[in-house]
Amino acid sequence: QVQLVESGGGLVQAGGSLRVSCAPSGRTFSSNAMGWFRQTPGKEREFVAAITWNGPHIYYAEYAASVRGRFTISRDKAEGTVYLVMSSLQLEDTAVYYCAAGRSETIYIVPRAVGEYDYWGQGTQVTVSS
Secondary structure (H helix, E strand, C coil): CEEEEEECCCCEECCCCEEEEEEEEEECCCCEEEEEEEECCCCCCCCCCEEEEEEEEEEEECCCCCCCCCCCECCCCCCCCCCEEEECCCHHCEEEEEEEEECCCCCCCCCCCCHEEEECCCCCEEEECC
């Protein structure tokens, strides 16, 4: 069983920055794609960013239009931890952020749909205040 442990959420003022982390643990982790999604009450879980890799060297990332240029996703090669650095945060970024792990047939096809991911973290709250 793969577990994804998220950390780093919290309260931040608008315009500020925050980093959330997602560390995989458990049995051999064979995923080659990890993503971040977010959800607010009454709304569908939405794609934020995802990263794919091929072995330890090649990465490909995609972002939702609403966060492109403000958020950066990255992966630590040694630990497998995936980070999401969020900058220029806006009130609309307030949500529970979930990380997810899955597999992509090719690193150039970055999974963006909830159903394309096999494992999910418990979620971490990010609140942006004015």
